[in-house]
Structure formats: C-alpha cells, structure tokens
Amino acid sequence: MLPLYKVLVNGFQMNILYILYFWLGLNLCAPTIMIQYTFINDFHLGVVELAEISGIISVAWAIKPFIGFVVDYISRFLSRRFQVSFAYCCSGIFTCSLAFFNNMFLFIGALFLASFFLAFADVVQDSFLVLTLQNSSIRQRGRVQSLAWTYRSFGSILGCLLSATFSFHRNRFAIASLCSLGGIFCGLYLDVHKQTKKSKLSKSIRELFDSNVLWFSLLLFFFAYEPGDGAIFEYQMIKRYEVGPMLLAMAQILAFVMIMLSSLTFRKCCTSSRVIVIVTLTTICCMLLIAARNLLLTNRILVNPNVFFLGNVIWGSFFSHLSFLPLAVISSALCKPGAEAMMYAYFMSLTNFASIISRELSGFLADKIGIHKQIIIETEKLDLFYIICLIFDFIGLVAVFFLLIKVKVPEQTTEIELVEFDHEDLEAIEELSDTSLKDTELQEIPLDD
Structure with missing residues (x-):
C-alpha cells in the first residue's frame, strides 16, 4: 500500500490542469465584491460609472485572440509552464497593489492589469487543454472539458465566499492576492501529456x-x-x-x-x-x-x-x-x-x-x-x-x-488520459505512440462514440 503522501502526490500530478482551473476561478471571483464596495464606498461611483469601468476592464478578455497569438509565438522559446506561473504572479502583485492607490485612475489601471494577466493565464491553460484534447477521443474530450469547468466553478464559489467574508477587511486585497500563490505553484508542475506531438505554427491564415x-x-x-x-x-x-x-x-x-x-x-x-x-x-x-x-x-x-x-x-x-x-x-x-x-x-x-x-x-x-x-x-x-x-x-x-x-x-481514434506518467513508463508510451496513432479523419458532427 502506498504511503499517504505518495497517493496525494500522484493525485496532484494526475489532476494538475484541473487544479489550475480551480485556482483560476478562485482568483477571478476573490476580489469581485471587495472591488464593488471600494468603488461605491470609497470612490462614490454611480451606476453609469460602474458600467463604464466594467467595460474598460473587460477589454482584457476581449483581446484574448491577440494574447493567444502571443502565447503561441513565445512558446517556441519560453515554457508555457513559466508563462502560467508568471501570469498568476503578476496578477497577484497588481491585485495586492490596489490597497495602495487612492487615485481612481491608478486603481483602475492596476485592476485592468490584474485582469489582463488572469486572461493571459486563462489562454495558456486553454492551450494546454487543447493540446491534450487533440490526442483524445471524442468521449475523452467531453470528460476533460466538463471536469475543467467543474473545478473552475468550484473555485469561483469559494472565491465568492472569500470576497464576501473579507469585503470590509483592512487588508482585503492582500488576502485576495494570496490566492495567486496556488496558481504560481501549480503552474510550475503543469505539463502537456508526453504523447502530445509538438507542431510548428502554420504560416497560412x-x-x-x-x-x-x-x-x-x-x-x-x-x-x-x-x-x-x-x-x-x-x-x-x-x-x-x-x-x-x-x-x-x-x-x-x-x-x-x-x-x-x-x-x-x-x-x-x-x-x-x-x-x-x-x-x-x-x-x-x-x-x-x-x-x-x-x-x-x-x-x-x-x-x-x-x-x-x-x-x-x-x-x-x-x-x-x-x-x-x-x-x-x-x-x-x-x-x-x-x-x-x-x-x-x-x-x-x-x-x-x-x-x-x-x-x-x-x-x-x-x-x-x-x-x-x-x-x-x-x-x-x-x-x-x-x-x-x-x-x-x-x-x-x-x-x-x-x-x-x-x-x-476531426476525431482522434486514440484514447489518452490526462495524466502524467512515470519515467519508467516512457518507453512503453513511445512504443504505443509509434504503433497505435492513426491519421485524423473527418466525421460528421454527431458525437456517436
């Protein structure tokens, strides 16, 4: 029987991408109610101003295709794991800095940058998800996608509770920024499945x-x-x-x-x-x-x-x-x-x-x-x-x-689990990759697995 710590480590490695989606949901929702009360009580903003600021902050998520292009380009020479950890780190820093800005424009600027780096982390995590799903069957794609949303939603629920609990705390933004530590740590252990093939960026639009x-x-x-x-x-x-x-x-x-x-x-x-x-x-x-x-x-x-x-x-x-x-x-x-x-x-x-x-x-x-x-x-x-x-x-x-x-x-015929393998299994994986991977073929959209 494996020791408890070994079981925990194996479980962590098998679900690392899902856990990262949990941290994404937590970081997205942890400061929300705190920010609303800050705008209303400290900056005395009305409904119209709040709507305008919401639109400004949401721009960071509207430019996700551009962020995706940057991620695909810099991934040629910079690890995606580092990109995820760096994005969570920057988001945590700017979230913590909200406590030091009494000027509304500086506050909005820091909030925009915190939102931007969370959007960046989301794009990189989605790229990991897609890289894994491309080598999975249709049934496995649905399973992985649904689990990612489940973990993210669970993190969002805890984020809402955390934000409501510390909305009027003196160090509320410092508390919210601590949530980024989980994303930083997990990002360093994130890895694409070893059977996932790396391909060069297509040049033709x-x-x-x-x-x-x-x-x-x-x-x-x-x-x-x-x-x-x-x-x-x-x-x-x-x-x-x-x-x-x-x-x-x-x-x-x-x-x-x-x-x-x-x-x-x-x-x-x-x-x-x-x-x-x-x-x-x-x-x-x-x-x-x-x-x-x-x-x-x-x-x-x-x-x-x-x-x-x-x-x-x-x-x-x-x-x-x-x-x-x-x-x-x-x-x-x-x-x-x-x-x-x-x-x-x-x-x-x-x-x-x-x-x-x-x-x-x-x-x-x-x-x-x-x-x-x-x-x-x-x-x-x-x-x-x-x-x-x-x-x-x-x-x-x-x-x-x-x-x-x-x-x-397109449907991939090979069924691949979203897990990490031990080094001793690497030869078996490579042999399986050579013998069982088949050409991708187009099928009609009904998902009859």
Missing part, C-alpha cells in the same frame, strides 16, 4: 481558418447573438420585487453550482449523445424560461418572487451551460496544431463578442419600445419585447441546427 472553422464561427455567433431580457428581469427583481443583496449573492453561488452539475451531467450522460440533439433541446429549455419570466412580470402567474428568482438561476444556468459544453469540445477539436492558444481564444472571444451584440441589441429594442426605468411596465410593451426576443431565439436555433449539420469535426 487560409490554412488556419478553413471553411470548416468559418462555418463553426458563424454557428457560435448565432448561438449567442439573440437579444435577451436579463437587464429588464434583474432591474424588476431589485426595484419592483425588492430582492436583497444576500439573495443576489446566493443566486451567484447557485449559478456556479449549477454549472458544476451541468458539467458533471455532460460528462456522465451526454458525451456519447448527438451534439445536435443536446444543443437543440437545451436551447428550447432556455426559451421556455424566457416565456416564464414574461408570465411573472406581466402578473399572469403569481409566484413568490424570491422562489422564482432562485429557480430562474438554477434552470437557466444549468441548461445554458449544458448547451455550450458540446460547442466548447468542438472548438478544441478544430484548433490547428501549433496555433492552439490563438484559435481556442478566438472561438471563446467570438462567443463573448456575440454576447456583447446581444446586450446592445437588447438595450436598443428596450429603448425603441419604451422600456426604461419604469417600475411598472405596460403589459403590451413587455409582450412585444418578449415576442421579438423569442423570434430572434428561434432564428438562432434554426441557424445553429443547420450549421451543426454543415460543420465537421
């Missing part, structure tokens, strides 16, 4: 972004572009139904819990299912939730607002994340060798870009219909807004359905 990638890019856009009622619903919950801050914090934690459950559900039940079925059914479930919110806001149904609010978070978080997971697996499969970080970051940022269009389109529709800051909104206006949203949702669903038929995904 046409080769990187072939017709298959372009079709899938269009699919991601239609998946997330449609306008939504999120802003209207949240405003009504806070102003009209007086949902308190503790319930909002509980809803945020519940959202991460449901992301974990949807990831585990995808891993256990959906990796062998057809992608087109999963995406279609889960999207319909999300559309039903939109209709239910209309019934509540128009008083067609009478439900306790707090119960409905939490139920809305549970239902929406579970099915929206479950619908996205198969597309995340396909994104990793379509990344070209040598450009993993750039292409995966491109796919994820494209989804974020479509979400930005969704929010802007929602605001445009609400403004034209005449929905602003009213606590009591006319039923006719709400019905018109929701009908337009559902029409856009239906158009997006039809477009995604046919694009899923159009897109093809």
Whole structure:
C-alpha cells in the first residue's frame, strides 16, 4: 500500500490542469465584491460609472485572440509552464497593489492589469487543454472539458465566499492576492501529456481558418447573438420585487453550482449523445424560461418572487451551460496544431463578442419600445419585447441546427488520459505512440462514440 503522501502526490500530478482551473476561478471571483464596495464606498461611483469601468476592464478578455497569438509565438522559446506561473504572479502583485492607490485612475489601471494577466493565464491553460484534447477521443474530450469547468466553478464559489467574508477587511486585497500563490505553484508542475506531438505554427491564415472553422464561427455567433431580457428581469427583481443583496449573492453561488452539475451531467450522460440533439433541446429549455419570466412580470402567474428568482438561476444556468459544453469540445477539436492558444481564444472571444451584440441589441429594442426605468411596465410593451426576443431565439436555433449539420469535426481514434506518467513508463508510451496513432479523419458532427 502506498504511503499517504505518495497517493496525494500522484493525485496532484494526475489532476494538475484541473487544479489550475480551480485556482483560476478562485482568483477571478476573490476580489469581485471587495472591488464593488471600494468603488461605491470609497470612490462614490454611480451606476453609469460602474458600467463604464466594467467595460474598460473587460477589454482584457476581449483581446484574448491577440494574447493567444502571443502565447503561441513565445512558446517556441519560453515554457508555457513559466508563462502560467508568471501570469498568476503578476496578477497577484497588481491585485495586492490596489490597497495602495487612492487615485481612481491608478486603481483602475492596476485592476485592468490584474485582469489582463488572469486572461493571459486563462489562454495558456486553454492551450494546454487543447493540446491534450487533440490526442483524445471524442468521449475523452467531453470528460476533460466538463471536469475543467467543474473545478473552475468550484473555485469561483469559494472565491465568492472569500470576497464576501473579507469585503470590509483592512487588508482585503492582500488576502485576495494570496490566492495567486496556488496558481504560481501549480503552474510550475503543469505539463502537456508526453504523447502530445509538438507542431510548428502554420504560416497560412487560409490554412488556419478553413471553411470548416468559418462555418463553426458563424454557428457560435448565432448561438449567442439573440437579444435577451436579463437587464429588464434583474432591474424588476431589485426595484419592483425588492430582492436583497444576500439573495443576489446566493443566486451567484447557485449559478456556479449549477454549472458544476451541468458539467458533471455532460460528462456522465451526454458525451456519447448527438451534439445536435443536446444543443437543440437545451436551447428550447432556455426559451421556455424566457416565456416564464414574461408570465411573472406581466402578473399572469403569481409566484413568490424570491422562489422564482432562485429557480430562474438554477434552470437557466444549468441548461445554458449544458448547451455550450458540446460547442466548447468542438472548438478544441478544430484548433490547428501549433496555433492552439490563438484559435481556442478566438472561438471563446467570438462567443463573448456575440454576447456583447446581444446586450446592445437588447438595450436598443428596450429603448425603441419604451422600456426604461419604469417600475411598472405596460403589459403590451413587455409582450412585444418578449415576442421579438423569442423570434430572434428561434432564428438562432434554426441557424445553429443547420450549421451543426454543415460543420465537421476531426476525431482522434486514440484514447489518452490526462495524466502524467512515470519515467519508467516512457518507453512503453513511445512504443504505443509509434504503433497505435492513426491519421485524423473527418466525421460528421454527431458525437456517436
């Protein structure tokens, strides 16, 4: 029987990438509530200013394709492990420095840099994930992807609790910055599976972004572009139904819990299912939730607002994340060798870009219909807004359905676990690599493993 420390070391090595995603979620959420109270209580900012600052900070995540290009380029002569550790180190330094800036512009600058280096760490970790998934079967890709999201969500939950606990502590930003130590330490032990082949960066843009990638890019856009009622619903919950801050914090934690459950559900039940079925059914479930919110806001149904609010978070978080997971697996499969970080970051940022269009389109529709800051909104206006949203949702669903038929995904026939092997097993691994690796072939998108 192995000693306990040996078991712990082996478990750490086998799950190092997942553990890094845990630290990413923790570092992303640990300072959030602290920063909100600092902006409101210390800098006395209003809603408009907070929205503008949020947009500035989010720029760091909007340029992830550029970060991915830089990561792929400098990885030729600089270890990705060092890049991850360095990114967490810089993020921790700038997070800690927030306590020393009384000037709002310096505070925002340090916050932007802390967010930028976390985005950098996220891109490098995603490149490790893609490098591993490219040598895995479709079933294994889904398993690894869902576990990564599960660990990240668990870290986010602990980050929310940590941020709420120390929101008014004198050394709150120093406490939040300590979370980066886990990322620094784990990053040094991160390694790509030894069977993963290293490839040179493709020089041709046409080769990187072939017709298959372009079709899938269009699919991601239609998946997330449609306008939504999120802003209207949240405003009504806070102003009209007086949902308190503790319930909002509980809803945020519940959202991460449901992301974990949807990831585990995808891993256990959906990796062998057809992608087109999963995406279609889960999207319909999300559309039903939109209709239910209309019934509540128009008083067609009478439900306790707090119960409905939490139920809305549970239902929406579970099915929206479950619908996205198969597309995340396909994104990793379509990344070209040598450009993993750039292409995966491109796919994820494209989804974020479509979400930005969704929010802007929602605001445009609400403004034209005449929905602003009213606590009591006319039923006719709400019905018109929701009908337009559902029409856009239906158009997006039809477009995604046919694009899923159009897109093809490469499948690797060799099953590889995301683990580290001992040195004594290296010869067996190399022999297996020579005899069992087969050429990648294109198959239709349904994931029938």
